[in-house]
Amino acid sequence: MSLLIVDRLSKNYSKSIRALDNISFCSTEGECIGIVGESGSGKSTLARVLLGLEPYKEGNITFDGKPIAPKNRTLLREYRKNVQMIFQDTTSTLNPKLPIWKSLLEPLSNFKEISPSYLGKEGSSEREIAEVLLEMVGLDKHMVDRYPGELSGGQKQRVSIARAISIEPSLLVCDEPTASLDVTVQVQILHLLKELQKKNNMTILFISHDIRAVTFLCEKVIVLKNGSIVDQFGLEELYHRERHPYTKALIKAAEID
Ligand SMILES: Nc1ncnc2c1ncn2[C@@H]1O[C@H](COP(=O)(O)OP(=O)(O)OP(=O)(O)O)[C@@H](O)[C@H]1O
Structure with missing residues (x-):
């Protein structure tokens, strides 16, 4: 069964700016879907709409059979229990004034009703939960007391990933998560996402x-x-x-042909 269904979604910012035009696709559980396009193609708009951060007037989006409706706070809160996001810019997503352990625990403190499967039955302290999360993304647990400014770009992105998977979402939306990282770090982050996706059976966009x-x-x-x-x-x-000429051009430009 499809987890996410996007049906004829369109979005205008103004009369002349049509950021999304008649977008339809669906994804099943545990699938990884890539959305590729050059700057200005509408990728971030699509991410924001799918996260319920921006309204849309034309088309329908359903997640697990329920509509994603940015204006319906109850539905949106239920949806947010199942979806998390990772962005390119970790400096704006990790509060520089908070130690890593506090940032890591934000989603769990928003959704206290969630009891993640990676925690034992006995109660763990907040710090212990943060340590487990860091280890899940290949970081040393001693980093819990550090601040974002003391971490490298790749380490910060790993922290963002740990925070995102803390509530075991069924959908993870990643908007250019590797764009500002060195090539070797990009590869490591991609491997990490692949490993976590398989382990947790997450759908990744x-x-x-x-x-x-x-x-x-x-x-x-x-x-x-x-x-x-x-x-x-x-x-x-x-x-x-039969690939579209634009796809062929992207492949050629990336020299993977
Ligand atoms: N808040 C906004 N107000 C007006 N126009 C916007 C807004 N956000 C995006 N746009 C316009 O919508 C179109 C799609 O932009 P979007 O940021 O979604 O593309 P993108 O593929 O993510 O590009 P990039 O990779 O450069 O971020 C562009 O023409 C952009 O100028």
């Missing part, structure tokens, strides 16, 4: 301008151009002749 990253991680690829889907295919069809 991976948004990137980098078709290499998308094809490494995702089994389904959606190509966005000027707010429209111009191509949509399974990874095994990447080199098929």
